[in-house]
Amino acid sequence: MSNLFRKVLVTGGAGFIGSNLVDRLLEEGADKIIIIDNFVTGQRQNVTHLLNDHRVEIIEQDLTDSTWLANWLASQNLEPLTFIFHFASPASPPRYQARPVLTYLVNSLVTHHLAQYTSQYSTRLFFASTSEVYGDPLVNPQPESYWGNVNPNGLRSCYDESKRLGETICGVWHRQTGADVRQARIFNTYGPRMDIDDGRVIPSFFQSILNNEALTVFGTGEQTRSFCYIDDLIEGIIRFAKNDDLSGQTINLGNPQEFNLLELVKIFEELSGQNLEKQFSELPADDPTRRRPDITKARRLLNWEPQVDLLTGLKKTYEYFKQQSGK
Ligand code: NAD
Ligand code: UDP
Numbered sequence: 001m002s003n004l005f006r007k008v009l010v011t012g013g014a015g016f017i018g019s020n021l022v023d024r025l026l027e028e029g030a031d032k033i034i035i036i037d038n039f040v041t042g043q044r045q046n047v048t049h050l051l052n053d054h055r056v057e058i059i060e061q062d063l064t065d066s067t068w069l070a071n072w073l074a075s076q077n078l079e080p081l082t083f084i085f086h087f088a089s090p091a092s093p094p095r096y097q098a099r100p101v102l103t104y105l106v107n108s109l110v111t112h113h114l115a116q117y118t119s120q121y122s123t124r125l126f127f128a129s130t131s132e133v134y135g136d137p138l139v140n141p142q143p144e145s146y147w148g149n150v151n152p153n154g155l156r157s158c159y160d161e162s163k164r165l166g167e168t169i170c171g172v173w174h175r176q177t178g179a180d181v182r183q184a185r186i187f188n189t190y191g192p193r194m195d196i197d198d199g200r201v202i203p204s205f206f207q208s209i210l211n212n213e214a215l216t217v218f219g220t221g222e223q224t225r226s227f228c229y230i231d232d233l234i235e236g237i238i239r240f241a242k243n244d245d246l247s248g249q250t251i252n253l254g255n256p257q258e259f260n261l262l263e264l265v266k267i268f269e270e271l272s273g274q275n276l277e278k279q280f281s282e283l284p285a286d287d288p289t290r291r292r293p294d295i296t297k298a299r300r301l302l303n304w305e306p307q308v309d310l311l312t313g314l315k316k317t318y319e320y321f322k323q324q325s326g327k
Contacts, residue, residue, distance in 0.1 A: 005030035012088030014042030100158035107162035132160035187254025191230030192320035219283030229313030254293035
């Protein structure tokens with residue numbers, strides 16, 4: 001094990017992706033992992049298994065308290081962090097829209113503090129950006145070179161514009177100081193440890209099935225998404241994180257198989273063995289009409305390709321939700 005994961009900070013480590021990432025980092029041989037999370041959208045059950053692990057420290061704290069954050073980072077100077085994974089941020093549209101200020105601060109101001117710290121030590125920073133930086137894209141699939149079509153002052157902008165600013169901040173510190181900063185644009189990812197109440201489409205559909213309710217489809221259901229299973233995403237993150245030659249890079253991570261929501265419902269019918277009732281409701285403002293990653297760059301630089309097809313990944317996720325709900 002190199003020094004890369006000697007002392008790692010995972011912000012948002014109690015969340016869906018963050019907690020899966022922590023488990024993988026431990027498998028990778030990380031010596032020490034510090035999770036900072038205020039549980040605003042994360043779940044305690046995601047980190048219960050880590051409570052007695054001497055390699056893991058969990059700090060319950062809102063990172064947007066920048067006095068606290070600056071002091072805490074300064075207190076790490078004797079044995080500096082070797083790696084920072086910045087994954088803290090609500091990711092579900094209803095949840096980030098319910099906390100717009102926290103959302104834009106955690107992706108901008110907090111990223112600023114972390115990038116500044118990174119530039120002072122030989123720390124590597126990995127920023128969890130998003131396919132939302134492409135907004136409602138006018139090109140499909142979306143390559144990293146596409147600049148996006150984003151409403152700067154809409155309901156989603158507290159999230160997508162702050163992720164864009166987060167990328168700007170990472171780029172500025174990288175260019176000005178040579179800081180080792182890299183960013184993944186993560187496309188819709190699903191799997192165990194999602195919160196079933198989170199409001200994103202996959203947990204919502206499972207919740208409806210488990211409660212014998214109709215699936216709520218927003219709009220006509222013709223909008224598309226491309227869903228990546230968590231294990232595939234984590235593999236891509238780890239390959240990107242460990243590669244010494246990718247400082248300053250931005251890479252899409254997602255599954256390029258594209259489905260519209262009506263097709264997604266059909267897959268849920270196959271999975272559950274039931275004919276599922278659909279209830280249509282109004283499409284939320286600025287809901288992107290299509291989304292599909294161009295992963296040419298990830299294939300080339302990371303030799304990475306998602307392995308888990310949607311039906312297989314959904315089956316694993318269904319098992320998780322059934323077990324959680326006791327049904
Ligand atoms: P999640 O809501 O499950 O996890 C986010 C975690 O961050 C939670 O544990 C939450 O409590 C914590 N958090 C949020 N604000 C915080 C704050 N101010 N201080 C401390 N902790 C805070 O979401 P997720 O799906 O695991 O997403 C993780 C990251 O990946 C986010 O940055 C998100 O934008 C990004 N991302 C996720 C997806 C996806 O499909 N899951 C897609 C694109 C980008
Ligand atoms: N959606 C839906 N029903 C739901 C939740 C979401 O039809 O219960 C739709 C939503 O309008 C969007 C797609 O599913 O078009 C994916 O939504 P999600 O919130 O999972 O992620 P997004 O990609 O929009 O951030």
